[in-house]
Amino acid sequence: MSTTTTSTAAPRFRESITLVAGREVMQKLRSKAFVISTIILMLVVLASIVIGGLVSRNQGDTPVAAVGVVAEQLEGLPGIEVTEVPTRAEAEDLVREGEVDGAAVPLENPADGGPAMEVIGLEEAPGILIQALSIAPEVTLLDEPSVDGFLAYFVALGFGIVFFISAVTFGGTIAQSVVEEKQTRVVEILLSSISSRALLAGKVVGNSILAFGQIIAIAVLAGIGLMVIGQDILISDLGPSVVWFLGFFAIGFVLLAAMYAASASLVSRMEDVGAVLTPVTYLVMIPYFLVIFFNNNELVLGITSYVPFSAPVGMPMRIFLETAQWWEPLVSLAILVVTTVVVVALGARIYQNSLLRTGSRVKLGEALRG
Numbered sequence: 001m002s003t004t005t006t007s008t009a010a011p012r013f014r015e016s017i018t019l020v021a022g023r024e025v026m027q028k029l030r031s032k033a034f035v036i037s038t039i040i041l042m043l044v045v046l047a048s049i050v051i052g053g054l055v056s057r058n059q060g061d062t063p064v065a066a067v068g069v070v071a072e073q074l075e076g077l078p079g080i081e082v083t084e085v086p087t088r089a090e091a092e093d094l095v096r097e098g099e100v101d102g103a104a105v106p107l108e109n110p111a112d113g114g115p116a117m118e119v120i121g122l123e124e125a126p127g128i129l130i131q132a133l134s135i136a137p138e139v140t141l142l143d144e145p146s147v148d149g150f151l152a153y154f155v156a157l158g159f160g161i162v163f164f165i166s167a168v169t170f171g172g173t174i175a176q177s178v179v180e181e182k183q184t185r186v187v188e189i190l191l192s193s194i195s196s197r198a199l200l201a202g203k204v205v206g207n208s209i210l211a212f213g214q215i216i217a218i219a220v221l222a223g224i225g226l227m228v229i230g231q232d233i234l235i236s237d238l239g240p241s242v243v244w245f246l247g248f249f250a251i252g253f254v255l256l257a258a259m260y261a262a263s264a265s266l267v268s269r270m271e272d273v274g275a276v277l278t279p280v281t282y283l284v285m286i287p288y289f290l291v292i293f294f295n296n297n298e299l300v301l302g303i304t305s306y307v308p309f310s311a312p313v314g315m316p317m318r319i320f321l322e323t324a325q326w327w328e329p330l331v332s333l334a335i336l337v338v339t340t341v342v343v344v345a346l347g348a349r350i351y352q353n354s355l356l357r358t359g360s361r362v363k364l365g366e367a368l369r370g
Helices: 013-029 032-058 069-074 088-097 127-133 149-183 186-191 196-228 232-264 270-293 298-304 311-321 328-354 364-369
Strands: 062-067 080-085 102-106 117-120
Touching (some): 013 032, 062 069, 069 080, 088 102, 088 117, 149 270, 149 311, 298 311, 311 328
Parallel strands (some): 062 080, 062 102
16 A cells, blocks of 8 residues: 655745735735835826926016007017006006016106116015116126036936835835835745745835836826927936936935845834834935035045945936036946945845844844854
8 A cells, every 4th residue: 555645846936035025015006005106106296297397387477567569679588577568657566566577767857878678676676677677797607507407406306206115115015015014924924935035026026026017107297288388408317317316216216125134034013124124225315415515516425325325315316417428428327236235145144044033132143144
């Protein structure tokens, strides 16, 4: 009499990663809070671009009342919206009622060589009108900036906010998932079927897919918004920097995701998560603020474009400003890749050695030694 024993083989490493990554993605997509927050974020991005473009388009139009031949002289001046009235009294009435910011009327007896018109204001002189009427000297810039400073600030702000929010949001999700599995001891069941490295890789891959998908959606909506407000030229200017940003983000997020998972594996309670994640959060916040506040400082921006934690924002910003040589993004990306490989290897070791240890917080040195 013979007996046969059937056994179910454990899934391979790649299959395990796929299973875990699929579970992470589906859990997020089934979450109403995640879906609603993502839709709100998309709408906010689209609305901010459209409204900002419309406001900036109309912010320079200053209403001015003009009498007689003065109206003809003011026509065509940039930033001036002329309302022609027949008499000085009507022009003054419009100024008092707040319908216009100022008025310009002809002088009956102008002095020899003096101005032929008079500007009228309510409580103060209408600066925009006076500036438009002034004769400005010809200006020559020896080092003319290729990008407007105001635009550069908002591009830096956009890159920084997108990277910061995505890193903190999805990194926090990974950390919460790791601690929940340790606290409920679900991880013991998972590790009976798959390896800890496969579990870590699946979490990183799944959340990286979600974060990258969200970034692409934001980029598409930003492009649509710029087309709606007629800023097609800006799309072509932003195109190369956005493409590089996507590449840097894809690798940079893996780096941060591994750090979030490894840090969270050191604790077994949700109350302790904040303490272990603080250093990682600082690594995201500090470069974010440096790039935003020093976007016009070539030295600081150059340094941040090579530091792995800030390169995903710093280097695309330099590409947009046209201050980076063709080889610099490649060198920066290579540094980021090497750093990511090292950090992921160390993170996997910490994760593996800490995952089954419950109770008090595991010290970093003990987790590295195993």
